[in-house]
Amino acid sequence: MATQAAGTDRPATIHDIAARCGVAASTVSRALSTPDRVNIRTRERIEAAAAALNYRPNIQAKALSSGRTSAVGVLVPDITNPFYFDLIRGTQLQLKAAGYTQLLVDTEESDEVEATTVDQLRKSADGIIVAASRLSDEALLAAAATMPLVAINRDVPGVPAVIIDTPSATSQALDHLVSLGHTRIAYIAGPTTSQSSTRRWAALAGAAEERGVEVRRLGPFAPKTQSGAAAADAAVHSGVTACIAFNDLIAIGMLQRLRERGLRVPEDMSIVGCDDIFGADFCNPPLTTMASPIEQAGRVAVSVLLAQLNPLAGGGTRNRSVMPTHLTVRGSTGPAPEDTVERY
Amino acid sequence: MATQAAGTDRPATIHDIAARCGVAASTVSRALSTPDRVNIRTRERIEAAAAALNYRPNIQAKALSSGRTSAVGVLVPDITNPFYFDLIRGTQLQLKAAGYTQLLVDTEESDEVEATTVDQLRKSADGIIVAASRLSDEALLAAAATMPLVAINRDVPGVPAVIIDTPSATSQALDHLVSLGHTRIAYIAGPTTSQSSTRRWAALAGAAEERGVEVRRLGPFAPKTQSGAAAADAAVHSGVTACIAFNDLIAIGMLQRLRERGLRVPEDMSIVGCDDIFGADFCNPPLTTMASPIEQAGRVAVSVLLAQLNPLAGGGTRNRSVMPTHLTVRGSTGPAPEDTVERY
């Protein structure tokens, strides 16, 4: 009944190839992974046989015997946050190019889930890339000591990292607002566990003092559009004329809420977002935001990680990269309203 | 110098547990995976030891010896397409709940990449979920015959599938437009390789005939916002007063282009999208679109797949689910313009 021609139906192994070529399995293994260790003629025979049998190495077996899994875990706090789309694509492309598999995990903004995941990945991945880690500095450092790890947007001494330089862009944003005449400005803070938010606030507070304007901090708010409503209300209540939001999600949510309340952007209130996510260019009004090469950040993170995994020539691998960020001005920022409360 | 207390530093194996309890490794294996096969007292001792040693089973070893990988591949044509965000989250959550790992792969809209990936996943995953497959019917059927597979939005007899019922929503959309007075309508087609697009057009053409209105097909267009410009131009040139777009990305792109060209939506042109992706509610104007429970679709796909993998009790598992879809009316659709060309 077998429609199959000669040859077994199950996937070929190195043993099948070995038998076909009349050599030992170990020779096949070497021919395929350490080509120099085997005579070129033997190697060619083996390669031909492998092709003929449509041989695919069994990743599990490879991992078990060699200890290397050819997989890299990528942890993000929230898959549905558009910010991570490009990041994920960047890591995915770069990893695939290097022959690695990406294990993507949504840690649901939870440090516990994150810790558990890191723990599990210890043996099923060669390394880990953690975006916007919610772990404590100590926990992150400990994790990095145990296995190759690269953090994205998390600056802990001793932990290799790719940092997106939003703090400096935040200063640009402030300059932009100041040049438009705003003097009372709010920073809409992100989660307290987000180091990005903390660093950005620090940069902003410093810059504000230099420029002699008032910047107050509101929040924290969850990095979701839904939080934008509360943020908008808080901003209005605080009497500021411009806001710099933790990220575009919150900023877009604010835009929606302000519209609902009948306030005009940017006439009554200017809004600056961060990340230039999908949607920032077509929301209403289009969002002024801090843009950065996110996909590239993902690629760089992979490169840094792979450099750790394969410490080949040129030992001087840097393990900390800073990605530039710039302000993209769109329609959500404009001149400060004339009749501001501060006159009274 | 070792700060570590007694006990090795490397991860514990079943052998460590076995030694600690004075039993054989096989007993440990059974205690952990087939609890009934082992005396309850022995089991408890083993469990205690496992906990004490912080034992984590080695997934690779498990996979190698048992043949089951506890991993499921999820293939999407384009990770950065927001449509897939919720889908991915749905599969991720459901898979995690069932103890499976999700292997996410971006097939880059390419049937070749998709075929290669399916081939590679054959041994490193227990099953596959393919969203919007670009494979031919035959290839997909062949793949499904080789390994457990569930297709999303792809209806091929013999292939388990989760279908998002956009065709019926398309008819609703048409009714909506007709009730607003539109008589010349365009369908902005998606990729020719997309079965969704084909099925939707068939539904639309049929419904249009019933209702005695003219619907013409424009395209194909790539499912990206950038394609929206060409689509908008084509629509304007064709003289229609309303468009039903293949998906929200194209629709949003059209919105942008029409605005650039000084045309008002919905006064001059009505636009209907599809999928209700992130951004559809805050673009300008907010998009009328066909919404469906995408995350749920992902969960259902996982359920269908797991039912294949573990064909336990209640053999009557259905392997085809249809997810309902409904029209969500927002600001991008309105009454047909009075002075339409057809008067002349």
Place this chain on the structure above:
DNA sequence: CAATCAATGACAACCGATTGCCAAAAATTG
């Protein structure tokens, strides 16, 4: 032409589990 050495490939142990088979121990039955 003999001695030395690098290249080559076979053998076997090993990675960490699972699982079929079987014997010893315990429980049940007559």
Place this chain on the structure above:
DNA sequence: CAATTTTTGGCAATCGGTTGTCATTGATTG
């Protein structure tokens, strides 16, 4: 209390590779 059945747990093979060790081969050299 003996005979039988059921539990229980050990042994060893197996999954598909990798890798250290070692014997053989052929090439290089004195």
